[in-house]
Amino acid sequence: xxxxxxxxxxxxxxxxxxxxxxxxxxxxxxxxxxxxxxxxxxxxxxxxxxxxxxxxxxxxxxxxxxxxxxxxxxxxxxxxxxxxxxxxxxxxxxxxxxxxxxxxxxxxxxxxxxxxxxxxxxxxxxxxxxxxxxxxxxxxxxxxxxxxxxxxxxxxxxxxxxxxxxxxxxxxxxxxxxxxxxxxxxxxxxxxxxxxxxxxxxxxxxxxxxxxxxxxxxxxxxxxxxxxxxxxxxxxxxxxxxxxxxxxxxxxxxxxxxxxxxxxxxxxxxxxxxxxxxxxxxxxxxxxxxxxxxxxxxxxxxxxxxxxxxxxxxxxxxxxxxxxxxxxxxxxxxxxxxxxxxxxxxxxxxxxxxxxxxxxxxxxxxxxxxxx
Numbered sequence: 001x002x003x004x005x006x007x008x009x010x011x012x013x014x015x016x017x018x019x020x021x022x023x024x025x026x027x028x029x030x031x032x033x034x035x036x037x038x039x040x041x042x043x044x045x046x047x048x049x050x051x052x053x054x055x056x057x058x059x060x061x062x063x064x065x066x067x068x069x070x071x072x073x074x075x076x077x078x079x080x081x082x083x084x085x086x087x088x089x090x091x092x093x094x095x096x097x098x099x100x101x102x103x104x105x106x107x108x109x110x111x112x113x114x115x116x117x118x119x120x121x122x123x124x125x126x127x128x129x130x131x132x133x134x135x136x137x138x139x140x141x142x143x144x145x146x147x148x149x150x151x152x153x154x155x156x157x158x159x160x161x162x163x164x165x166x167x168x169x170x171x172x173x174x175x176x177x178x179x180x181x182x183x184x185x186x187x188x189x190x191x192x193x194x195x196x197x198x199x200x201x202x203x204x205x206x207x208x209x210x211x212x213x214x215x216x217x218x219x220x221x222x223x224x225x226x227x228x229x230x231x232x233x234x235x236x237x238x239x240x241x242x243x244x245x246x247x248x249x250x251x252x253x254x255x256x257x258x259x260x261x262x263x264x265x266x267x268x269x270x271x272x273x274x275x276x277x278x279x280x281x282x283x284x285x286x287x288x289x290x291x292x293x294x295x296x297x298x299x300x301x302x303x304x305x306x307x308x309x310x311x312x313x314x315x316x317x318x319x320x321x322x323x324x325x326x327x328x329x330x331x332x333x334x335x336x337x338x339x340x341x342x343x344x345x346x347x348x349x350x351x352x353x354x355x356x357x358x359x360x361x362x363x364x365x366x367x368x369x370x371x372x
Contacts, residue, residue: 078129081124081133086133101120102115102117103115104116108297109267110290110293110294111261111298112297112300112325125372131372135368135369135370136367138367139332142334143333144332144337145364145367146330146332146341146363147327147362147363147364147365148327148328148348149326149327149328149361150299150360151361154292155171156357157299158208159356161292161295162242162245163241165241166184167242168356171357172356176198177205178198178201178202178205181202181238182197182200184234184235185231204231204232208235208246209292214229214232249288249291252287253269253286254287257269257273259291260291262298263298269290270283271286295352299351299352300323302351302352306351310343311330314339318331318333328348329368344360344362
């Protein structure tokens with residue numbers, strides 16, 4: 001069974017006999033160069049000595065200016081979808097018609113569960129064709145998938161752990177947190193926030209959790225480093241207890257050698273006292289994000305256990321089949337949908353008692369795509 005991709009077929013027609021420059025001769029570009037030659041494209045290769053990273057960065061910047069650059073990037077995306085996910089998943093289907101992944105409890109440093117052989121947590125969702133791969137995952141006869149996903153759990157955990165009243169009240173009042181941040185940071189009325197300002201504020205909100213610096217933020221949202229510095233400073237000025245919280249996380253980790261979650265699970269961070277600046281900076285970022293990200297990981301694990309115990313105790317046929325970060329997927333017998341939905345909401349919301357209530361988005365469908 002071969003995965004047919006119309007995008008790849010169209011790409012072949014588009015690049016035939018075209019003049020194309022390939023920047024960098026890293027590992028991923030060699031088969032691309034061979035392929036372009038095979039299609040009689042006139043290829044010029046420039047070795048930037050930084051291989052794939054710079055090649056990709058440069059191509060991303062040029063994609064809106066040059067149609068061929070855009071098509072090369074599209075080719076790489078769709079080619080990876082085909083080889084890694086479409087063909088890759090077909091190769092691991094068992095005799096029972098199912099894919100059996102391995103879930104690892106203690107491999108990741110954050111505490112999150114990981115999936116291997118194959119990794120079912122990494123199926124792309126940022127592009128439509130990637131999301132459509134989820135359509136091939138279907139429940140058993142007379143069942144549907146019920147999908148429950150925590151809503152902005154890490155931002156809620158950060159609000160609770162930092163005790164920042166502005167963030168806590170925003171969640172309690174069910175405000176659009178990204179619009180609120182845009183209003184606070186950019187100094188515009190809440191109702192006048194533009195889509196671009198909200199998008200940039202969203203990047204700041206999530207970036208702060210991971211200890212993002214001004215350079216990384218500038219690259220993520222296409223602004224200058226000076227502007228990014230201003231955004232981050234503006235964020236901390238409006239949410240001072242978040243700034244106090246992340247500073248305390250770093251200082252505590254420097255003193256103790258580890259960071260902890262709200263459930264007192266530790267991650268040791270030897271890098272935080274390293275003499276090397278890059279290692280020390282990495283350690284500081286870990287100290288900032290581990291309490292929040294690690295706590296969110298603990299919460300979803302607690303929820304998983306409680307959901308499984310409830311399903312078993314009630315003798316339900318429905319079963320937990322997948323966990324993807326903040327999301328639980330239940331193969332649900334149609335007659336058990338009301339019970340399963342109630343169990344998911346109760347146990348996921350009740351997995352941790354915080355000053356900010358946990359919220360859950362829930363959907364159902366005849367395949368994983370529809371349920372998400």
